[in-house]
Amino acid sequence: MYSQQSFTVSGTVRDASTGEQLIGVSIVEKSLKKGTVTNEYGFYSLSLNEGNINLTFNYLGFEEKTVSLGLNKNIKFDIELNESSEQLNEIVVTESSLENQVRSTEMSVGKLQTKEIKKMPQLLGEVDIIRTLTLLPGVSTIGEGSSGFNVRGGNIDQNLILGDEAPVFNSSHLAGFFSVFNADAVKEMKLFKGGIPAEYGGRLSSVLDIRLREGNSKHFSGTGGVGLLSSRLLLEGPIIKDKLSWLVAGRRSYADLFIRLSPDEEINQNILYFYDLNGKLNYKINDKNTVYLSGYFGRDVFGIQDAFGFDWGNTTATLRWNSILSDKLFANFTTVYSDYLYTLGTPEGEEFQFTWNSRVQNYVSSAAFTWYRTPESKVKFGLSNTYYLFDPALITGSVSAQLQRQKATEPSIYVSTEQKINNRLTLDYGLRFGAFFRMGPFTESIYRSGESLEDSSIIGINQYTSGQTIASFFDLNGLEPRISANYLLDDVQSIKASYNRTRQYIHLISNTTATTPIDIWRPSGNYIEPATADQVALGYFRNIQINQQKYELSAEVYYKDMRDVLDYKDGADLIFKENIETELIAGQGRAYGLEVLFRKNSGRLTGWIGYTWSRTERLVDGQYAGEQINNGEWFPSNYDKTHDISFVATYQINPKWDVGMVWVFQTGRPITYPSARGEYEGIIFPVYDNRNGARTPNYHRLDLSANYTKEQKPQGKWESSWSFGLYNAYGRRNPYSVFFREAEMQNYVTEAVQLSIFGTIIPSITYNFTF
């Protein structure tokens, strides 16, 4: 039998104006009906039979390009795409594009483009990718001003947040109001709510993969803005054109200027601001090798004049080396340092002086490979190790004390295959194996068996020497299967299903409504089990064309089961606690729901309507007295919101003006009402016996925005725009919580009080520029 020879065409796709690599570009040979998609570094590889081929490169917001190539040997073919010149033109993702939602095996994925987010209304004009993310189905928060986000019933510590592959421990500034990511520096973000690929691990509920821009490799440019809350500036450019480029971006808030205007002395003597810096350097060594160095440094600063200081934030550094080992084998080697720390205390020289430090550090090294075996099958494999250092507390000064350092390491390996079985069915199946080891030196308490873990039930200690294993999780429970399937019903509709198991070895210890900056991470060990989750999801995806306008519709149902999720004993005290296990109880969680998204990505009018119906519940039924919540019955979690509707639209009126709106509706969140009052030493206290048995009133809010882009002078490089916004446009006092207290100066009189974070309309104005 005559067998035609097969060759490989591979290369990198870039933005023609900036030289940035483009992620997720679809490359298709239409007549052969074969294609692929660029990876996170813009790389693609496609093996086809010998002969003349026509490759079509297609990417949202860019002009489609088709090139003819004679394929009689392996070809290296790099290409640059041009941004669609006329903004008002219909930007079309063609049906054949592999990145369209019907064809991709990915499901339960949320994607947002920075360009899109910038047009939407934003709180105080601060373009915030995480806040915007919560407008997608399946993503929620407890309320305004709570750090992080909740995905499909998962706690905020169950999200793996990666900024250029570095885990970010705290994703918020100002304890929850703003994201630590500077939107100007972000190239692409992708949130996996389910169907999490095997290359990601270590958290139960989601992966938020944020890729930062590389910096313009063509010419020097900048972008920035001046707003009510903060100002920002990003500069980028080549050092050696198309070879070595850099980017730096910074933000600084000045909200504390407003604080000083307050007539209230309790308030106006405070200092409160944040700043952050992003930096990146890329060096293209040759056609096959590129290295990247990127870093982030952010701090929030709170002080009471100069008498007391408190600051916290993340630091990350990533060094990456991409290597095209062969036409079909792409490799990425990464080393990462990441930490989160906080420091509080009084200045030196005070009569009573102290400094309190806490820090979690993280060293990740990983190797990831993609083997483009055939156009029908792509294999990913790799290995990784994360080394952790937990320093929960170190106090020095007039008093001194310390909690023991905890060391742990988390190795993992994975392999997964994306395989086109036939024209209709594509499978992506993989397996991840993770393990976790706690290492000495460490002194651990031993508790009397058959009793609740209490300080009073300690009967001795175990002393571990340096390097000695304290606890290990290295068994079949570390296997995490990940499977997803896409079955094409026809060209415009498909059904997808996925199952994944995820496992989490480190835990954020927090029992307040919103997590606080001083909440600390702790590892699993002899008394804290790793948490495990199983999730299944089933979805229907359809592309719809009405009057030449393209729409996407998706509907997904999911069920998630979580085990050994940490909860806290009633009245738990988590601050400066060596034996933290005495305050914890392992609980269970379950979450299920329906998510519907109707979305329009192109044209003058873009946006989406999202609807989520969901339930998320917890069960805490420990073995011993004091280890049950709600008598060991299921109760709704703090962020259980039955209905969640979001309506997002932006409209380009003309080249100068665009407008945007967001409207959200959410069922009120669970809270606890007292069932009675009691009295102790004359103090009236509420008696609680039904955790989360009530709900706040419903939440709804409208935000509006308008952006004015100044007409660009023909020769001028400077381009500017104004953004105007109204957050909470109809000024609704949405409830954050209802709490109970004794009325001031009135003995025995109690009251229920609704707290609204935004008591009024929040207007904003921002001046933006690029050059």
Add this chain to the structure above:
Amino acid sequence: MKLLYTLSVLIIVLFSSCQDVIELDLPDSEPLVVINGRITDLDSVGITLTSTAPYFSQAATPRISGATIVLYENNDSVITLVEDSAGFYSAPYKGIVGKFYHVRVVVPDGNPNLEGGIWESIPEEMKRVPEIDSIFSRFVVDDVFQKDGWYPFFSFSDLPGLGDNYRLRVWLNDTAFDQADQITTYTDEFWDGRSFNDADLPSIQFTRSNRVRGTKCIIEQGSITLRHLNFLELLVTQTSRVGSTFDPPPAPLLGNIRCISNPNRTSLGYFNTTAVRRKVHFL
């Protein structure tokens, strides 16, 4: 932690947050017994016996009369308390450091708002307490937290060995500073065995209110158990650290009281065993 509460309130004030008193209908529930009492090494033993009431009843909670309360020392009954006034029981008995104390409370059937039963506190040891070394006044210049003026200080030396827990109570001109946000407790975990009048560990200023010279200041430092310290902290957080984004989870205020006649009956409050030292000072 007060710091976090302040931070949260500050941030939300920045965003023009507001608090509205709202009307709510709360369902009534079965009344529970609340025991509030203590034994010291200086005073008579006293207990206030109350029951819970609807949250918005807007009056003192019902006092429980007619109960029989017996004090136990090292598990031997030593004295029966007498009801001095409705719901308040006392007996002239002082505790001794190192001994364990508990009470047994019997509420007969026929009480108007509460089913009868038997309650006991968990026996707790009267812990050692150091003497107060000194109490004195000092002129403090204006700083962030207070205005210029004379303020009272005290000092003591913690006894060597971890695990001493304290409660500090303050009276100024015989007015007790005992609102929920004025309850002060501390442990020796950061300064075990050290003296609060050293060069490196300053004396403790016990009020920040600007005081007039001549003000009568009384302080009482008492040793308490860790369980009681946790109980008081829970009382503080549940009543005065609410209304921020960092609210603690609502929790029942369980102390050391158990219902013996029906272990499933939730019982609230505390019978506290404490050795106390007091000092008086005129500013």
